[in-house]
Amino acid sequence: MSQVQLNVQELKNFLKHMVSNNQFIQSEGKIPVAINIEGDAGLGKTSAIIQLGAELGINVVKLNLSQLEELGDLVGFPVKEFLVKNQEGKSLWITEQEIETANQRGYKVVDKRMSHAVPEWIQGKSEGGFLILDDYTRADHRFMQATMEILDRQEYMSWRLPKNWHVILTTNPDNGDYNVTSLDVAQKTRFISVELKYDVDVWAKWAENTGIDGRCINFMLMHPELVTQRVNPRSITTFFNSISSIEKFEESLPLIQMIGEGSVGNDFSSMFTMFINNKLDKIISPKDILEKDEQYVLNTLTSIMGKDDDYRADIASVIVTRLVNYSLVYASKNSVKPEMLDRITMLVTKDKVFTNDLNYVIVKELLNGNKLKFSKLMLNNKVMEMTTK
Numbered sequence: 001m002s003q004v005q006l007n008v009q010e011l012k013n014f015l016k017h018m019v020s021n022n023q024f025i026q027s028e029g030k031i032p033v034a035i036n037i038e039g040d041a042g043l044g045k046t047s048a049i050i051q052l053g054a055e056l057g058i059n060v061v062k063l064n065l066s067q068l069e070e071l072g073d074l075v076g077f078p079v080k081e082f083l084v085k086n087q088e089g090k091s092l093w094i095t096e097q098e099i100e101t102a103n104q105r106g107y108k109v110v111d112k113r114m115s116h117a118v119p120e121w122i123q124g125k126s127e128g129g130f131l132i133l134d135d136y137t138r139a140d141h142r143f144m145q146a147t148m149e150i151l152d153r154q155e156y157m158s159w160r161l162p163k164n165w166h167v168i169l170t171t172n173p174d175n176g177d178y179n180v181t182s183l184d185v186a187q188k189t190r191f192i193s194v195e196l197k198y199d200v201d202v203w204a205k206w207a208e209n210t211g212i213d214g215r216c217i218n219f220m221l222m223h224p225e226l227v228t229q230r231v232n233p234r235s236i237t238t239f240f241n242s243i244s245s246i247e248k249f250e251e252s253l254p255l256i257q258m259i260g261e262g263s264v265g266n267d268f269s270s271m272f273t274m275f276i277n278n279k280l281d282k283i284i285s286p287k288d289i290l291e292k293d294e295q296y297v298l299n300t301l302t303s304i305m306g307k308d309d310d311y312r313a314d315i316a317s318v319i320v321t322r323l324v325n326y327s328l329v330y331a332s333k334n335s336v337k338p339e340m341l342d343r344i345t346m347l348v349t350k351d352k353v354f355t356n357d358l359n360y361v362i363v364k365e366l367l368n369g370n371k372l373k374f375s376k377l378m379l380n381n382k383v384m385e386m387t388t389k
Helices: 008-027 045-056 096-104 141-153 200-210 214-222 233-243 253-261 266-277 286-291 294-305 313-333 338-349 356-369 371-379 381-387
Strands: 004-006 034-038 059-064 078-085 091-095 108-116 129-134 165-171 191-196
Touching: 004 008, 008 034, 008 045, 008 165, 008 191, 008 200, 034 045, 045 059, 045 129, 045 165, 078 096, 091 096, 091 108, 200 214, 200 313, 214 233, 214 266, 214 313, 233 253, 233 266, 253 266, 286 294, 286 313, 286 338, 294 313, 294 338, 313 338, 313 356, 313 371, 338 356, 338 371, 338 381, 356 371, 356 381, 371 381
Parallel strands: 004 191, 034 165, 034 191, 059 129, 129 165
Antiparallel strands: 078 091, 078 108
């Protein structure tokens, strides 16, 4: 069955819609729709859901089904319950421990049943939340069967999820590369499936906000093709974090190569070494572009990007992407000073710094990303003209 491919930001937008839609149909007495997010390991499936939960301010419970050993840890442990009734005809189900108290209040046992206690992971949870069933298709078959009722009705025998909870599965592709259990038609019809894909632009925004070393972000923007099933964003982030304290990469190439081979493999680390040897790790940072002397910045950009027949469009694109992402991250945490706006205005209006299409990208992305703080760019006539073409 073909699936829609989404990057992380598109996935979040899709999940926001599903949350809203589930709230709507639940208000009509219908069961919320479950979602399955499929994708290779290390793409950030679970992280994206947890981040969205924090953004929406709702509960997040993550159960790694492949690591659970007792079925009771998922659905609650079996417990004997007793139906008691008083002289007024009022009845309720209680546990064995509550019988003595019930008798003292005039209740008599009239029936009994085997039920399941509310599992610990949902006890005390309030309205609104994500239940993440992580590594769903890596779970023991018993656990997959037990989740059918939760997926279908958001309940299991004697307990149910609170209102406005959304069940989300995460799975790896069933393509022979992962040790997973194939889903049959009956299982697949219980949820909507989407596929998470890698998007270097979305990753670069995340990396800028997270504080990944800028030299490493530059490398990934220039070589997005290096992300594969075996070299995934998780292993790449591990590699980058392991070398971020090295001030001068060129002085530690053997160490970087060794760390790389132990995390992202020989091919990736060799390309990274070549990147350093070509001095591409020396690309001017967006912070320096915005803060250092104007003539120094212009001269440095020209020397890095070249001009005329020697113009490096790939490097220019990397610099623009970093500049936009850095500016938006900075603006989200600080007030944007006039000096910063003046520098950006200079860069996009001065002849032959960036191409016209890149100038347009800078202005458009900044306004789309934070119009409130960058709207003053539009006070410049050339910028205004640029955005209205």
